[in-house]
Amino acid sequence: MAAVTETLDTVQSVTQSGYKWGFETTIEMDFAPKGLNEDIIRLISARKEEPEWMLEWRLKAYAAWLKMDEPHWARVDHPPIDYQDLHYYAAPKKKAGPKSLDEVDPELLKMYEKLGIPLKERALLAGVDPDSVENTQVAVDAVFDSVSVATTFQATLRKAGVIFCPISEAVREYPDLVKQYLGTVVPVADNFFAALNSAVFTDGSFCYIPKGVRCPMELSTYFRINARNTGQFERTLIIAEAGSHVSYLEGCTAPQRDENQLHAAVVELVAMDDAQIKYSTVQNWYPGDANGTGGIYNFVTKRGACRGARSKISWTQVETGSAITWKYPSCVLLGEDSVGEFYSVAVTNNHQQADTGTKMIHIGKGSRSTIISKGISAGKSNNTYRGLVKMLPSASNARNFTQCDSLLIGDQCGAHTVPYIESRNPTAKVEHEATTSKIADDQLFYCRQRGLSEEDAVGLIVNGFCKDVLKELPMEFAVEAQKLLAVSLEGSVG
Amino acid sequence: MTTGAIAFLERYQSLIGRLPGDSALRAAAAAAFRTAGLPGGTQQRRIEAWKYTSLRPVAETAFKPDAAPRHEAETILTGLPLLDAPRLVFVDGAFRPDLSVMPTAGFARFAEQPDFGTLSWPDREPMVALNTMLAEDGAALHVPAGYDAGVVQLISIAASDADFHPRHVIRLGKGSQLTLVEVSAGQGTYLLNTVAEFHIADGAHLTHIRLQDEAASAFHISTTYADVEAGATYDSFTLNLGAQLSRTEVHAQLTGAGAIAHLNAAQLLAGSQHADFTSVVGHTAPGCTSRQTVKNVLAGRSRGVFQGRIEVARDAQKTDGYQMNQALLLSPYAEVDSKPELEIFADDVKCSHGATVGELDAEQMFYLRSRGIPDAEARSILVRAFLAEALDAVADDTIRFRLEAAVERWWERQKA
Numbered sequence: 075m076a077a078v079t080e081t082l083d084t085v086q087s088v089t090q091s092g093y094k095w096g097f098e099t100t101i102e103m104d105f106a107p108k109g110l111n112e113d114i115i116r117l118i119s120a121r122k123e124e125p126e127w128m129l130e131w132r133l134k135a136y137a138a139w140l141k142m143d144e145p146h147w148a149r150v151d152h153p154p155i156d157y158q159d160l161h162y163y164a165a166p167k168k169k170a171g172p173k174s175l176d177e178v179d180p181e182l183l184k185m186y187e188k189l190g191i192p193l194k195e196r197a198l199l200a201g202v203d204p205d206s207v208e209n210t211q212v213a214v215d216a217v218f219d220s221v222s223v224a225t226t227f228q229a230t231l232r233k234a235g236v237i238f239c240p241i242s243e244a245v246r247e248y249p250d251l252v253k254q255y256l257g258t259v260v261p262v263a264d265n266f267f268a269a270l271n272s273a274v275f276t277d278g279s280f281c282y283i284p285k286g287v288r289c290p291m292e293l294s295t296y297f298r299i300n301a302r303n304t305g306q307f308e309r310t311l312i313i314a315e316a317g318s319h320v321s322y323l324e325g326c327t328a329p330q331r332d333e334n335q336l337h338a339a340v341v342e343l344v345a346m347d348d349a350q351i352k353y354s355t356v357q358n359w360y361p362g363d364a365n366g367t368g369g370i371y372n373f374v375t376k377r378g379a380c381r382g383a384r385s386k387i388s389w390t391q392v393e394t395g396s397a398i399t400w401k402y403p404s405c406v407l408l409g410e411d412s413v414g415e416f417y418s419v420a421v422t423n424n425h426q427q428a429d430t431g432t433k434m435i436h437i438g439k440g441s442r443s444t445i446i447s448k449g450i451s452a453g454k455s456n457n458t459y460r461g462l463v464k465m466l467p468s469a470s471n472a473r474n475f476t477q478c479d480s481l482l483i484g485d486q487c488g489a490h491t492v493p494y495i496e497s498r499n500p501t502a503k504v505e506h507e508a509t510t511s512k513i514a515d516d517q518l519f520y521c522r523q524r525g526l527s528e529e530d531a532v533g534l535i536v537n538g539f540c541k542d543v544l545k546e547l548p549m550e551f552a553v554e555a556q557k558l559l560a561v562s563l564e565g566s567v568g
Numbered sequence: 569m570t571t572g573a574i575a576f577l578e579r580y581q582s583l584i585g586r587l588p589g590d591s592a593l594r595a596a597a598a599a600a601f602r603t604a605g606l607p608g609g610t611q612q613r614r615i616e617a618w619k620y621t622s623l624r625p626v627a628e629t630a631f632k633p634d635a636a637p638r639h640e641a642e643t644i645l646t647g648l649p650l651l652d653a654p655r656l657v658f659v660d661g662a663f664r665p666d667l668s669v670m671p672t673a674g675f676a677r678f679a680e681q682p683d684f685g686t687l688s689w690p691d692r693e694p695m696v697a698l699n700t701m702l703a704e705d706g707a708a709l710h711v712p713a714g715y716d717a718g719v720v721q722l723i724s725i726a727a728s729d730a731d732f733h734p735r736h737v738i739r740l741g742k743g744s745q746l747t748l749v750e751v752s753a754g755q756g757t758y759l760l761n762t763v764a765e766f767h768i769a770d771g772a773h774l775t776h777i778r779l780q781d782e783a784a785s786a787f788h789i790s791t792t793y794a795d796v797e798a799g800a801t802y803d804s805f806t807l808n809l810g811a812q813l814s815r816t817e818v819h820a821q822l823t824g825a826g827a828i829a830h831l832n833a834a835q836l837l838a839g840s841q842h843a844d845f846t847s848v849v850g851h852t853a854p855g856c857t858s859r860q861t862v863k864n865v866l867a868g869r870s871r872g873v874f875q876g877r878i879e880v881a882r883d884a885q886k887t888d889g890y891q892m893n894q895a896l897l898l899s900p901y902a903e904v905d906s907k908p909e910l911e912i913f914a915d916d917v918k919c920s921h922g923a924t925v926g927e928l929d930a931e932q933m934f935y936l937r938s939r940g941i942p943d944a945e946a947r948s949i950l951v952r953a954f955l956a957e958a959l960d961a962v963a964d965d966t967i968r969f970r971l972e973a974a975v976e977r978w979w980e981r982q983k984a
Contacts (some may be wrong), residue, residue: 089957147616345637465925467900481916485882491910493923509920510912 106163107128112136112335112354113271118163118424120274123241125249131262131464135272140262141310145266148429149490150398152371162307192315196206235292237282238321241309244280250359251282254442257404260343267338267400275340278359283318283349283459286315292548294323295436308339309472314349323551330403337396340372342405347382347409356551357557358395366425369397376403377433380412380441388415390546392555393563394562396427401484402460407441407472407506417543421536422455422487431492436469438504445476452563465502472502480510481539483532533560569602569835570609572627576731577602579633580701587704589682597700604694615694620905621815621844622875626759626787628792637727639755642667644725648751649662649779649970654719661732662705663762671709673717673746678706685737685765687793695789699733708737709748713741713769723735724762726754726786736764740772740800747775748921749967753810757785765793767919768800770824775803777967779974782810784839791817792831798824798853804964806833807971809978813815815844822849822884829858832961836978837870837902844873851884851917858888863958864895865951865984866902877909878921884914891921896928897953898947948979 106117115136121128144155159337231238237248244252262272283289289434313321337359343351353376363368372395378387389403405414416432434443443463451457463474482490521531536559537544544552580587587594608622641659645667654671657664663677676683682968691699711717715940724734740746752760759780768774774794783790788811794802806816820829835843839906849858864872878889895904908921928950936946955975962968 124774210622215886278592424859480910480912482912482917485885485915487915489910490912490915491908493665493908493922495906495923496903497897497905497925498901500900502926504910504923504925506906506923507920508908508910510910511919512915512916 079205084378086211090359091285105161108161110160110162110274114162114236118274118276119161122245124245126211127249127253128245132273135262139266139269139273141388142263142266142269143394145164148400148460149456150400150427150429152243152398155371157270160336161277172315175374188227212314213233224251230290235284235286236287237280238293238530239280241278241280241311241557242276246271246281246313247281251313252280252311255342255344257342258312259344259377260375265375269271269342271307271309271338271340275307276494278309278311278339280310281320281322283313283314284295287314287315288318289320292351293322294325305337306335307330308338309338312342312351312353313344313387314346314351316347319350321548322354323548324355325355325551327445336371336373339375339401341374341376343378345378345380345382345387345412348384349382350388351385352388353380353403354377354410354547355389355391355393356547356555356558357391357393358400358562361395361424361426361562362397364424366397369396369426371398372396372401373398373400376401376402378414379406380409380414382412383438384412385409385455386413386415388417388546388551390417390543391419391559392429392543392551393418393428394558395421396428397563399428399429399430402432404435405443406435406437407469408437409441410438411440411442412438413441416445416447417546418447418449419540419543419559420448420457421450421559422452422457422561423562423564424455425451425454426453428456429458429460431463434464434474436456436463436465436472436474438472439468439470440472441469442473443475445478446476446542446544449476449478449480449489450483450536450539450563451489452483454486456488456490458492459508460492462494462496463504463506465497466499469499470501472499474502474504476504476506478508479539480512481536529564532563534564538559569605570624570627573601573605573609575630576698578937587702587975588679589684593684594701596695599614600691601694601701604697606676610700615844616678617875619907620875621813623813625813626740627681629757630788631729631731631743631759633730635730635857635947636727638729639727640946641725641727644727644753644755644948645723648723648753649934649973650751650972651719651721651722651749651966653719653721653749655723656707657725658705658707658734659721659725660728662733663707671717673715673720674710674712676708678708679704681708683686683708683737684735685738685793687765687767687819688763688791688793690725693791694816695761696763696791699735699791702731702733703735703763706737709738709746711740711744711746711772714743715741716745717894719747721801722748722750723824724750724752724754724760724785726756726758729756729920730927731761733758733761733763737767738764738774739767740769740774742769744769744803745769745773747964747967749960751777752779752788753781753783754786755783758783759787760789762790764790766795766802768794768796768802770797771799772797773803775964776805777962778804779971780806780808780810780814780816781974783813784810784812786811787815789817792819794818794819794820794829796820796824796827796829797820800824801830803828803830804832805830805909805958806845806907807972807974808833808845809879811843811972812840814831815846818847820847820849820858822851822858822958823853826855827853827856829856830961831858831860832958833862834865834955834958835863835872836865836955836975838867838982839870841870843870844875846873846875849889851878851887851889852878854884854886855886856888858890858912860891861958861961862893863955864904864953865898866904867898869901869905870898871905873905875907875909877911878919878920880912880917880919882913885916887914887917887919889917889919893923894922894954895925896924896951898927898951925972934960938967944983
């Protein structure tokens with residue numbers, strides 16, 4: 075019964091508070107003027123104290139972006155975005171660089187405390203004093219708007235030889251590594267939003283796991299979007315050298331507000347021989363209110379390259395937030411016997427729109443991929459799975475299995491599946507299955523007659539529906555994700 | 569705009585006033601075609617519906633509409649696996665009463681009583697626009713309510729290197745029945761660009777069998793619209809064997825409660841053939857059923873395309889939709905592209921699709937080989953077994969045997 079009570083509590087707390095994480099901290103911001111042009115890019119680059127090559131790289135991306143059109147193939151509707159009406163740079167006013175959490179602006183810490191449930195949960199799970207964050211086994215590179223202000227666990231990671239730092243720092247400290255890998259998985263002109271990101275990205279994480287190292291802790295970054303009208307352009311680059319292993323967690327919440335916010339992140343992963351990268355995301359940015367006002371526009375390019383033999387990249391995502399999600403975490407399976415995985419739960423409610431899926435490009439012999447996608451639509455929302463499985467002539471004995479299931483709650487929503495399957499190698503095997511259904515009346519009846527409220531019953535059934543994906547999440551996230559599912563579907567039945 | 573598309577437009581200009589039927593409709597279609605051009609014929613615009621098929625080869629071919637036939641239509645006709653049933657024969661796009669056997673259902677020629685129907689979308693489909701612009705002949709069939717019209721064969725024979733744009737409209741009255749067997753064949757480098765529409769009224773049953781065995785250098789484009797009303801059935805099977813490039817596009821709308829659509833197909837390709845089977849099933853009324861099994865067998869450097877979309881509208885509760893798409897790659901140079909789509913706006917539905925791509929099962933091959941069956945024969949047995957599932961959907965034995973024989977001949981051709 076404990077679980078039931080917990081679910082009840084969650085639903086109750088949510089019903090009372092609406093979007094629980096919808097607060098806004100008031101810290102002095104340092105804005106660049108609105109709009110985008112070469113001068114703004116020069117300003118960003120200068121603020122970040124970047125070397126000349128980085129500026130040139132940005133300008134090249136900007137030039138490419140100017141020639142590109144915003145894509146319209148996704149099943150999403152939104153008013154045109156005025157790219158000149160956004161701030162491309164916002165940084166909290168810095169006091170001389172904080173070295174530890176103690177030195178961080180208390181306002182920020184308070185915000186983290188409000189958001190900090192996962193941290194504390196982890197602390198509790200690890201059996202340590204919840205206030206002593208230092209002891210938890212999770213390294214946090216917190217991103218507050220655009221500048222990283224608190225970085226922990228650097229010492230432990232250093233000892234293992236792992237580099238985990240804000241990407242702007244990496245550009246300065248490890249230019250050779252950044253130069254070697256940045257933009258090699260997602261080229262600057264890959265797509266409209268990636269080009270925009272390449273031109274104006276302000277921060278994000280850089281992670282380098284040396285040969286044979288198993289990262290001693292799970293790496294985590296909390297992305298926040300905080301200032302009004304600032305697009306957030308994160309850039310993440312993770313490099314796993316031969317035989318290394320890393321698990322990276324990304325969680326997102328954003329303050330409640332009415333104006334739409336643009337978010338266009340780029341994540342690049344590189345896995346060499348026998349390396350493994352596990353990238354988990356729980357995304358619950360503000361989805362807009364029940365009438366579809368406000369909410370985040372989330373246009374993300376995430377791609378991993380399995381460059382080495384037997385390398386493995388695994389994407390797990392739980393997408394419950396954002397007004398619009400446009401996101402296709404993909405794997406380029408170059409290495410022989412490399413493995414790509416995509417586990418996704420996407421929940422849309424009210425007027426949310428999600429167009430998400432993956433691309434598995436099989437190039438290497440014996441490469442394998444698994445796609446499990448669970449889409450849940452409620453309210454007046456639209457939820458689309460869009461994916462590509464491509465077997466190139468070189469991909470002998472490659473294998474793909476795809477399962478896309480959609481669940482509809484209510485008769486005003488939409489669930490769509492758009493898989494593309496392209497094979498040019500007879501020894502490659504592709505299997506694809508998709509189903510669409512609703513919560514069966516007998517399932518509901520069964521739960522209801524055992525005393526569960528309708529909402530709890532739906533939460534339970536939905537969690538069961540998503541089980542295959544949720545079990546792939548690191549435990550701390552799994553707990554939060556289950557709560558999130560219930561929260562996101564609140565008000566969708568009855 | 570490509571030279572190919574310009575040639576079609578110029579022909580239309582020269583024929584204005586001499587073409588039968590609604591000239592305003594043709595003018596609108598010409599305007600649409602002028603804007604769209606031949607899909608894939610120009611580089612600047614990519615159309616999602618034509619993602620995997622480019623009509624550039626069509627754009628680059630100079631068709632000769634006025635040239636004298638180079639082949640004997642009668643000889644080609646004799647070689648076809650015809651049934652002992654009424655037949656409507658079109659040679660180079662024109663109706664040939666002398667070769668036809670009149671059906672009992674009401675028949676009219678498009679050339680004499682032009683009927684463009686009501687279901688097509690020239691503004692959305694460039695090839696339908698082309699057909700609407702240039703259509704000169706076709707068949708209009710009317711089956712009265714409650715009448716069983718039996719089997720009617722609709723035969724297209726191409727004997728010259730030209731382009732033909734037949735326009736057919738078939739109407740089934742309430743509770744009536746018809747089995748329509750469409751066969752297309754020919755010799756030479758030609759373009760057959762057919763538009764057909766079927767109105768299937770309440771409780772009527774249309775069985776539609778197609779055998780496409782065009783010349784190896786031909787282009788075959790066929791767009792079909794079906795409106796299936798309450799309790800009616802549209803049961804179709806398409807076998808694509810010929811043409812260097814073919815596109816079979818079907819739009820079936822289930823507009824009455826309890827309507828049923830079966831869109832089954834098999835494509836056998838070799839050499840550098842390209843065949844595209846594209847279907848859209850629209851469930852707009854509650855309680856309708858759609859079933860689809862599409863199989864591709866791809867040898868040589870061929871390319872098979874399947875695009876299938878099931879659309880379920882808000883009101884179409886209790887929809888039952890199923891789609892299966894399988895491809896067998898027999899050669900390291902063959903390619904398959906598959907895009908099974910679900911677009912669902914109703915919650916009380918059961919919709920699923922499955923897709924598989926691969927080669928012949930190694931264990932099954934081993935089983936047969938270990939029993940002393942030679943490699944080629946073992947492959948042939950397994951491929952035929954693979955196809956059987958699709959062909960089994962053809963209920964009429966006589967017709968299914970003809971189709972199996974056509975597959976057999978295709979198989980023989982590959983050996984030669």
